Amino acid sequence: MIKIDKDKNQINISLNNHLYNDSIINRAMKDFESVCEFKKDNDHIIIIPKKQKDIELIGYEFCNYMLGLINNQGNL
Protein backbone atom coordinates (compact mmCIF):
# COMPACT_ATOMS: atom_id res chain seq x y z
CA MET A 1 0.00 0.00 0.00
CA ILE A 2 1.33 3.41 -0.96
CA LYS A 3 0.23 6.51 0.89
CA ILE A 4 1.31 9.97 -0.12
CA ASP A 5 1.46 12.48 2.72
CA LYS A 6 2.00 15.84 1.06
CA ASP A 7 1.74 17.76 4.34
CA LYS A 8 4.68 15.87 5.80
CA ASN A 9 6.36 15.56 2.41
CA GLN A 10 6.74 11.84 2.72
CA ILE A 11 5.59 8.62 1.15
CA ASN A 12 4.54 5.67 3.27
CA ILE A 13 4.87 2.29 1.64
CA SER A 14 3.82 -0.97 3.23
CA LEU A 15 5.66 -3.74 1.49
CA ASN A 16 4.90 -7.41 1.58
CA ASN A 17 8.21 -9.10 2.40
CA HIS A 18 7.11 -12.19 0.54
CA LEU A 19 6.86 -10.14 -2.63
CA TYR A 20 9.66 -7.65 -2.07
CA ASN A 21 12.55 -9.21 -0.18
CA ASP A 22 14.96 -7.28 1.98
CA SER A 23 17.86 -7.41 -0.43
CA ILE A 24 15.76 -5.80 -3.15
CA ILE A 25 14.43 -3.13 -0.81
CA ASN A 26 17.89 -2.31 0.53
CA ARG A 27 19.37 -2.15 -2.94
CA ALA A 28 16.62 0.18 -4.14
CA MET A 29 17.03 2.38 -1.08
CA LYS A 30 20.72 2.63 -1.74
CA ASP A 31 20.17 3.55 -5.37
CA PHE A 32 17.65 6.23 -4.45
CA GLU A 33 19.62 7.73 -1.58
CA SER A 34 20.73 10.67 -3.68
CA VAL A 35 17.15 11.88 -4.07
CA CYS A 36 15.51 10.81 -0.83
CA GLU A 37 15.99 9.70 2.70
CA PHE A 38 14.53 6.51 4.07
CA LYS A 39 13.18 5.17 7.30
CA LYS A 40 12.61 1.45 7.33
CA ASP A 41 10.78 -0.60 9.89
CA ASN A 42 10.24 -4.27 8.96
CA ASP A 43 7.76 -4.10 6.10
CA HIS A 44 7.13 -0.39 6.30
CA ILE A 45 9.17 2.26 4.52
CA ILE A 46 8.93 6.00 4.81
CA ILE A 47 10.42 7.88 1.90
CA ILE A 48 11.29 11.53 2.41
CA PRO A 49 12.28 13.26 -0.82
CA LYS A 50 15.18 15.66 -0.45
CA LYS A 51 13.46 18.10 -2.73
CA GLN A 52 9.82 18.86 -2.16
CA LYS A 53 8.85 18.15 -5.71
CA ASP A 54 6.85 15.38 -7.33
CA ILE A 55 6.82 13.25 -4.21
CA GLU A 56 4.18 11.03 -5.76
CA LEU A 57 6.41 10.27 -8.69
CA ILE A 58 9.31 9.32 -6.46
CA GLY A 59 7.19 6.87 -4.51
CA TYR A 60 5.78 5.22 -7.60
CA GLU A 61 9.11 5.18 -9.40
CA PHE A 62 10.66 3.55 -6.34
CA CYS A 63 8.14 0.74 -6.58
CA ASN A 64 8.76 0.35 -10.29
CA TYR A 65 12.49 0.31 -9.64
CA MET A 66 12.14 -2.52 -7.15
CA LEU A 67 10.17 -4.51 -9.67
CA GLY A 68 12.91 -3.90 -12.20
CA LEU A 69 15.52 -5.15 -9.74
CA ILE A 70 13.49 -8.28 -9.06
CA ASN A 71 13.31 -9.05 -12.77
CA ASN A 72 16.98 -8.38 -13.30
CA GLN A 73 17.80 -10.89 -10.63
CA GLY A 74 17.11 -13.57 -13.16
CA ASN A 75 13.44 -14.23 -13.39
CA LEU A 76 11.73 -14.83 -16.73
Place this chain on the structure above:
Amino acid sequence: MKDKNKIGNIELHPDCALVSINPKIYGLDIIYAAAYTLLDQAYVFLDGDPKTEVQVHIRPKSSENLEELGNKLNDELLNYAVYKSQSEKNSGIRQAIIQRALLTNGFDIEDEMDDDLDDPEGIAIPWEEKYSSER
Protein backbone atom coordinates in the same frame (compact mmCIF):
# COMPACT_ATOMS: atom_id res chain seq x y z
CA MET B 1 -22.85 -10.69 -14.64
CA LYS B 2 -20.52 -7.80 -15.12
CA ASP B 3 -20.07 -5.51 -12.16
CA LYS B 4 -19.72 -1.86 -13.07
CA ASN B 5 -16.29 -1.58 -11.49
CA LYS B 6 -15.06 -5.12 -11.88
CA ILE B 7 -14.37 -6.95 -15.09
CA GLY B 8 -13.20 -10.48 -14.54
CA ASN B 9 -10.20 -10.26 -12.26
CA ILE B 10 -9.74 -6.52 -12.89
CA GLU B 11 -11.13 -4.10 -10.37
CA LEU B 12 -11.35 -0.57 -11.72
CA HIS B 13 -10.90 2.42 -9.44
CA PRO B 14 -10.83 6.09 -10.45
CA ASP B 15 -7.04 6.25 -10.59
CA CYS B 16 -5.83 2.66 -10.67
CA ALA B 17 -6.68 -0.87 -11.66
CA LEU B 18 -6.36 -3.79 -9.29
CA VAL B 19 -5.71 -7.14 -10.90
CA SER B 20 -6.15 -10.21 -8.74
CA ILE B 21 -4.03 -13.20 -9.64
CA ASN B 22 -4.12 -16.75 -8.37
CA PRO B 23 -0.47 -17.66 -7.64
CA LYS B 24 -1.31 -21.35 -8.00
CA ILE B 25 -2.04 -20.72 -11.66
CA TYR B 26 0.60 -18.11 -12.37
CA GLY B 27 3.70 -18.40 -10.16
CA LEU B 28 5.44 -15.41 -8.69
CA ASP B 29 8.15 -15.42 -11.32
CA ILE B 30 5.51 -15.16 -14.03
CA ILE B 31 3.70 -12.39 -12.18
CA TYR B 32 6.92 -10.42 -11.83
CA ALA B 33 7.76 -10.85 -15.50
CA ALA B 34 4.28 -9.85 -16.65
CA ALA B 35 4.14 -6.84 -14.34
CA TYR B 36 7.55 -5.76 -15.58
CA THR B 37 6.20 -5.30 -19.10
CA LEU B 38 3.92 -2.53 -17.86
CA LEU B 39 6.62 -0.39 -16.29
CA ASP B 40 6.89 1.99 -19.24
CA GLN B 41 3.17 2.68 -19.24
CA ALA B 42 2.24 2.47 -15.58
CA TYR B 43 3.34 2.41 -11.99
CA VAL B 44 3.02 -1.09 -10.65
CA PHE B 45 2.80 -2.25 -7.07
CA LEU B 46 2.39 -5.81 -5.83
CA ASP B 47 0.49 -6.78 -2.74
CA GLY B 48 -1.50 -9.65 -1.30
CA ASP B 49 -0.59 -13.14 -0.22
CA PRO B 50 1.72 -15.05 -2.56
CA LYS B 51 0.07 -18.28 -1.41
CA THR B 52 -3.54 -17.36 -2.05
CA GLU B 53 -3.97 -14.16 -4.04
CA VAL B 54 -1.54 -11.61 -5.44
CA GLN B 55 -2.89 -8.19 -6.23
CA VAL B 56 -1.24 -6.02 -8.82
CA HIS B 57 -1.98 -2.33 -8.47
CA ILE B 58 -1.63 -0.54 -11.79
CA ARG B 59 -1.58 3.23 -11.96
CA PRO B 60 -1.22 4.69 -15.47
CA LYS B 61 1.57 7.15 -16.07
CA SER B 62 -0.45 9.26 -18.44
CA SER B 63 -3.69 8.70 -20.29
CA GLU B 64 -3.59 4.94 -20.67
CA ASN B 65 -6.85 3.10 -20.30
CA LEU B 66 -7.06 1.23 -16.99
CA GLU B 67 -9.01 -1.70 -18.38
CA GLU B 68 -6.58 -2.07 -21.25
CA LEU B 69 -3.65 -2.12 -18.87
CA GLY B 70 -5.36 -4.80 -16.81
CA ASN B 71 -6.06 -6.82 -19.92
CA LYS B 72 -2.49 -6.41 -21.05
CA LEU B 73 -1.28 -7.77 -17.74
CA ASN B 74 -3.53 -10.79 -18.14
CA ASP B 75 -2.21 -11.35 -21.65
CA GLU B 76 1.38 -11.15 -20.45
CA LEU B 77 0.67 -13.59 -17.63
CA LEU B 78 -0.49 -16.13 -20.17
CA ASN B 79 2.38 -15.30 -22.47
CA TYR B 80 5.01 -15.92 -19.82
CA ALA B 81 3.23 -18.98 -18.51
CA VAL B 82 3.39 -20.52 -21.98
CA TYR B 83 7.00 -19.45 -22.39
CA LYS B 84 7.94 -21.06 -19.10
CA SER B 85 6.07 -24.22 -19.92
CA GLN B 86 7.72 -24.55 -23.33
CA SER B 87 11.09 -23.69 -21.89
CA GLU B 88 10.79 -26.47 -19.35
CA LYS B 89 9.74 -28.95 -22.02
CA ASN B 90 12.64 -28.00 -24.25
CA SER B 91 15.27 -27.78 -21.55
CA GLY B 92 16.58 -31.27 -22.23
CA ILE B 93 16.96 -30.68 -25.94
CA ARG B 94 18.48 -27.25 -25.38
CA GLN B 95 20.99 -28.70 -22.95
CA ALA B 96 21.93 -31.43 -25.41
CA ILE B 97 22.43 -28.93 -28.22
CA ILE B 98 24.64 -26.70 -26.11
CA GLN B 99 26.68 -29.61 -24.84
CA ARG B 100 27.11 -30.91 -28.36
CA ALA B 101 28.24 -27.53 -29.58
CA LEU B 102 30.78 -27.21 -26.79
CA LEU B 103 32.11 -30.72 -27.08
CA THR B 104 32.39 -30.78 -30.84
CA ASN B 105 35.94 -30.15 -32.05
CA GLY B 106 36.23 -26.67 -33.40
CA PHE B 107 37.39 -26.00 -36.94
CA ASP B 108 40.94 -24.81 -37.55
CA ILE B 109 40.78 -21.09 -37.97
CA GLU B 110 43.95 -20.83 -40.00
CA ASP B 111 42.60 -23.35 -42.46
CA GLU B 112 39.56 -21.16 -42.89
CA MET B 113 41.52 -18.01 -43.64
CA ASP B 114 41.60 -17.06 -47.25
CA ASP B 115 45.22 -16.60 -48.34
CA ASP B 116 44.08 -14.78 -51.39
CA LEU B 117 42.19 -12.15 -49.40
CA ASP B 118 42.21 -8.82 -51.16
CA ASP B 119 43.55 -6.38 -48.57
CA PRO B 120 44.87 -3.19 -50.22
CA GLU B 121 44.84 -1.25 -46.91
CA GLY B 122 46.79 -3.90 -45.03
CA ILE B 123 44.09 -4.17 -42.38
CA ALA B 124 44.34 -7.94 -42.08
CA ILE B 125 48.07 -7.80 -41.24
CA PRO B 126 48.68 -8.34 -37.49
CA TRP B 127 50.12 -5.30 -35.74
CA GLU B 128 53.26 -7.10 -34.61
CA GLU B 129 54.00 -8.32 -38.06
CA LYS B 130 53.33 -4.96 -39.62
CA TYR B 131 55.46 -2.82 -37.32
CA SER B 132 58.17 -5.18 -36.10
CA SER B 133 59.89 -5.03 -39.43
CA GLU B 134 60.10 -1.24 -39.16
CA ARG B 135 62.22 -1.28 -35.97
